[in-house]
Every structure is written in structure tokens, then in C-alpha cells.
Amino acid sequence: MSFALGVVLFALGIGVTIALHEAGHMVAARVCGMRVRRYFIGFGPTVWSTTRGHTEYGLKAIPLGGFCDIAGMTVNDPWTEEEEPHLMINKPAWKRVFVMMAGIIVNIVLGVLIIFGVAVSFGLPSTEDKPIPATATQLLCSPVKEGDGTENDPGCTGEGPAEASGVQVGDTFLTVDGRTVEGFSDVIDAVQAAGRTAGEDGVALGDTVTVPATVERGGTDVDLNLQVQVVERGGEATGAIGVQVELPPTEMVDYNPVAAVGGTADFTWNLGKQTVDALVHLPERYWPVVQSIFGAERQMDSPVSVVGASHAGGQLVEHEQWMSFLLLLANLNFFLAVFNLVPLPPLDGGHAIVVIYEKIRDRLRRLRGLAPGGPVDYVKLMPLTYVATAVLLVFGLTVIVADVVNPLQLFP
Template sequence: METLVQVAQLLLALSILVGIHEGGHMVAAKMFGMKVEKFFIGFPPTLFSFKKGETEYGLGAIPLGGFVKISGMIDESMDKEQMAQPPQPWEFRSKPAWQRLIVMLGGIIVNVVAGVIAMIILTYNVGDEYIPSSYVKENGVQALRFGEQFGFQNGDKILNINGEDYERFSDVTDPAIFLDSDAYYTVERNGQQVKITVPDGALDLMSKEKTFKQEFLYPRAKFQVAYPEDPEYLATSNAKKVGIFDGDIITKVGDTPAGYTDQFKSILGAYAGGIASIEVLRGNETLTFEVPVNKDTTIGFLMASQIPVERNEYSFGEATAKGTADAFNLVIVNARAMGKMFSGDLSARSLSGPIGIVNLFPKAWDWNQFWYTTAFISMILAFMNLLPIPALDGGHVMFLLYEMISGKAPSDKFLENAQKVGMIILLALMVFVFGNDILKLFGI
């Protein structure tokens, strides 16, 4: 069921984004008097269509894209019969190069505008919540599986990242860190400063492992004792039986400090099946209890985290600035990652297709997360479409810029062949990313 919810969100997001992208081309084309023959969301076979004016509007059965057919344009339709006729005034090819350029940029522009607007609205309506860096600098982090691989230890206090201060814990796991050469963290460990260098291949690891962020680092959590409202649970709780109350703060097990969740769980394991002397702080009073420890190393209570969360709210002006910056930062990070791929510093295995993108959406429907992910995809679609590959908008833009600078347009034959090459490249890329997604599903 969770997967179905994610797939439904992906299909809705793609339908919206493809619709506005192709709509951007269509509106620009009609604005300059070009004839738009078809506007489709999805690819054939056609589920339904209707005609209004000169344009056929429709929905295709394959919901992984869409297209708009503009008369007199060499595109994926490869309509050689029409292109063999003399240019007509309403055709794409008969218009000035600057008008054709605006038409080709229309889809990219509306994707950028949509992504930015969505980020601004989310920032204004939702604000943001974060764990302040001051907590991490005081209490340290818990090093999980990947954190240990990097060289972190439980209790390390992260002082700075690449020599720069940071505001919030989420900055510690920002993918942009792993794009920098010789990236490093400075931590305080047992009163000494230690430099932890980000290992080679960290970005590959992050992109390949879906649980990387969940298994990298986490703020070391102070906690309070808490009990569920479950009579059966309470009746079997050793902690409850000996008199440990809701809200008590555990400070020691035996003579060993145990004020953090990772400390407490680790230490208690040594007492499995025995009795542990547990010191708690209740208000200003320190109390000690002798508590039987179950063989599964539990004593019967829940850990209520005391990690502070701060919240920022923004005026509309502040949200406009921050939302716009956040939207373009998504593109910058991905552009840098692509540069790493071309230089060989990042494996192409990090590329994901529709199967991988599904995992960006939450497993339970959350409109705020849906619109954030949709804004992210919109910005990335704009960036990818601007790449100078024939068959993408960026390929058309490249040839139009050549025409505007040189004063000479490429021949129709050249454009047809370039379109074919571009389609082969895109099909190969689709096969590759689908293969990547399938291999990742099986952990390969």
C-alpha cells in the first residue's frame, strides 16, 4: 500500500510538471502565431483526446512524459512529409530565430517558475524546523554504521565543516559537503580536536544507499523515562515496579555515566538477566534503584528524547528570498554532481530513473512533502532539459543560438540526423537509469 501511495504521488507530480512544461511551449508558440497541432500528457497509445480550435488535446497511456507538436518543427515526430513542403507563415521554421528560441525555452522557464513559486509558498506557510548546531557542539553525535566508516565515534562534537561554522544539524549531512574536494569535519573528542576527512567515494555511497542519512550521524540524544498508557505493559515493567517515575532522568548505571540513549543501551547489555544499580535525577533529587534487567536487556520503559527543535517562520519577503535560493541551490548541487560524473569522481550508478524517484516521496500522503518533492523534480527537469543534447530543449536551443550568432541555420537534413542521434542517446540513458534502479532494488 505504501508503494502505491508513492507511485500515485509520482504520477500526479509528473502529470502536473509535464503539463506545465509542454504548456509553456504551447503558449509561447501560439503567442507568436505558430500552429500547435497536438498537446499530450503521456505517450501513446492514446487514452482519450479532444480537439479545440486547431489543437488536439489528449492523455497518453504511458505517464512518463508528454509532448507538444508544433507545425514546421523537426522533433520526435520526424514528420518528413510536412517538412518537404514549402514553409508556411504559421510554421515554427518560418519564424525569426529569437521567437523560436523563446518557444524552446518556454517549457524550461515555466518549470523553473513553478519550482521557485512552490518553494516560496512552502517556506512561507510551513517555515522550517531544525536541530541547532549548539546542541551538537555541546552533546556530540551518535556514530551509526556509515558514520563509523567515516571515522566518527559516539560523543564526537562537530565544531565545523570544512573550517566553516554551521547553523543546524542538517548541514552535517548536506550532499554539497561530499561534492567538495578534500572535505573534512573538525570534531572535539576527549578534549582534543580531531580532523575527520570525508573518504573517497562518499558521494557514491550516499547516492547508492537509500538509508545513508538515517545511518550516518544522529545528534546524541538525552532522554527522559516515559511509560505508555498500557496496563499490560506497566504490569510487566521492572522500572515501574521499583519506583522509577515518568519524567525521571537516568544519569548512571552502576558507576558509568548513561545520560544518552546510546550510552544507556550499551551499558545495560552487560546486566542482561541480572540486577543493575540505576541512578536517576528527579527534580533536584538524586535517587538510586536496583532494577532487574530482562534477558533482552530491557527494563520496561520508553525513551522520550530531549533533543531540542527550533522553528523559523518567515515573512513573505523573507520566504521569497529563501525559497528562491533553496530552489536554485537544488539545481547547483545536481549540476556539480553531474560535473563530478563527467570528471570520473562520481559513478554514473548514482543516476536514478522513475523507480528511484518514487522513493523521494513519503510513504504516507503528506501535501507539504509532496509539493517540496514536486518543486525539486521541476527544477531538475528544467536543468536536464537545458542540456545540449539533440531531442531535448537544450539541443534545439544550442542550434538556435548557433543560427543567431552565425546568421546561418543548420540544414533540415542535419537537424533530422541530430534528432535521431539525440533520441538514441535518450533511449540509452533511459535503459541505463532503469537498469540502475532495478539493481538498487536488489542491493547490487
């Protein structure tokens, strides 16, 4: 019951997010003297609508987005004589860009407000970057190549390189291959570098190379000849030893309403950087999503659709993780904001970049003694729009299918 409640609540949160995003466009357009014809949530057949003033408001059957139809948004849109004084294309460039950015601004403000509410109510996870302790908690075998997670995945058996080297559970790495270890990431870097170098020197996949290492065991330093196995990851040779460590518990910071302002700013900045990084690496995460449809394990950094996000929200409520539930909703708002900034039509950033192009072009024309070139003919942009829309559609449908057949599992 709690899982279903979480799914419904998160889906409702997504709906409110979309509605407020489009409302940002609508309000900004009216403030700038533009005519808003339609304000709809969803796509496809109309389920309900009503007209107030010059605007038709409504809901459509497929709740995967929304739109705000502004008169004269492009020179190719038809308009009536009565609408002509209120056309978007006739307004100053800054107003047109402001209207395009208004939805993004709303998402950012909404995300910040959610984080502030979490800071005051629950506290926030610390953003201090502390190294993960390099203490072995489990010793594993290392597959030579990455498997696909299906029943035909060969995987690996037996003891791993670290165990064969004499590493024991509870050992803390102090040095690896001459490098001082501050955290487990230093172990990973040293091991991968050794394997990569060995692969470049012609060492075959599955073979091992020896590197010196020192571990702390029961208060005593122990020197080891660590056997680094040359493996293939991402199509390239690297090193692996088969050591797993335990992540430290998340440190929480409590805030009063005044201190929460600074805490919210710091947490928002870090979350924003993570969101940009996730968007940059989005293309390379597409194929693992396809593999997950056919049985491969769904990765924790896998992109999700509104279906998958709602499923994740259900899991969080089921485990009474309300703070994480709200932060996930804030993260969704930041992702929508950053995603819409991508300068490709039909996204908001694509429309804004067209206006900016017009201003730069007209400035250059003035320097040449020419008149302004007028609004861009969007018909010329249709090939790019079709390609961008097709890519987004294929990506979105793929992720939705994966979210249905193999949803992301946040808890074991």
C-alpha cells in the first residue's frame, strides 16, 4: 500500500512540476504582452478543456509533458489580425528569451525551495568530499570481460587476484605500486593504471602483473606482492584485483531556518554539478538501458523516465525515506531545467538560441549597412528539429520500456 502511495505521490509531483514549468512560460508571456492561446498538460487526445479569456486550458491523455501555445512564437505560425499586436516574434529579443527561460527558472526555484524545506525539516547530507576507507570488506573474483547480466554471462569463479595475493578481509591499503593511499579511489587508480600499462605492453587479458603493496593488518604493516589481473572494461585494457569496500554512512547536517539558506545553496550547487555531469554522460548510458530490457542488471546510474522515477518514489516511501523522496523530486526539477537548456529545437534552449542568433546576425548586418534580417524561418530548421525530436522520442520510449520490464531497484 505504501509503495502505491509513493508512486501516486511522485507521479503527482511530476505533474505539478510540468504544470508549473509551463505556467512559467505562460505568466512570463502575459507579462511581456504576448497572447497565450493554449495551456495544456499532456499530449495526444484532449481529455478536458475550458476557455477563459483568450486562453484554452486543458488536460490531454498522455501525461508525459505539456505545452504553452503562444501566438506568433515563430514566423511560420498562422495568426489572426486581432493577435498581431501580441505576437511573440514582434517583441524585443530579451522578452522572447525571458519567456523561453521562464519554465527553466521555475524548475530551478522549485528545486531550491524543496531542498530548503528538506534542510529545515530533516537536515541535508553533507557535501564534504571525504575519501572512502580503503579497507577490504569482501574479496571477489574478477571477470576478464564485462558480462551482459544474462544467464549466458560467463562471469567468474574461484578466488580473485587480491585473495591470491594474500589480502585478507579487514586489511587497509596503505600503498599500492608506490602510491600513498588516502582512500579507496587511490587503490582503484593505481590498480587500473598498472593493468592499463600491462595491456599496452602486450600482457594478455586474464594474466596478472605484480605490483608492490602495503596493508595494515591488526596494527601491523604487511608488505604484499599484489597480483593485478589485466581485464577489459569499456573495450579497453585495465586492471582489477577483486576487492570490495563498505561505503561509510551518509553524514547528515542539521540546519535552522537561517543556516538552511547557506546549506541549501551549497547542496544545490553540488546537485547542479551532478545533474550537468549526468546529462553529459547520458548518451553513453543508453546502450546499458537497452541491455537491461533483455535481462541485464539495471545500473544505479541508469536514466529513468517519469515511469521509472515514480517507481523509485514508491520504493522510497515504502522504506519511509521521505527525505530522499523529496530530494529525488528536487533532482528531477534540476534535470528538467538543465535538459531544457540544451540548444536544440524543440527544447526551450533551442528556441532561445534562435533568438540569440537573430541578434548576432542583425548586428553583423548593421555593420555591413544592411537592414535586420527578420525572424528566422523555422521551416529551414525542420530537418534539425525532426532529428532532435526523433532522438528524444527513441531515447524516451526505450527508457520507458526498461522502466516497465526491468525497473531500477533502489533497495536489495
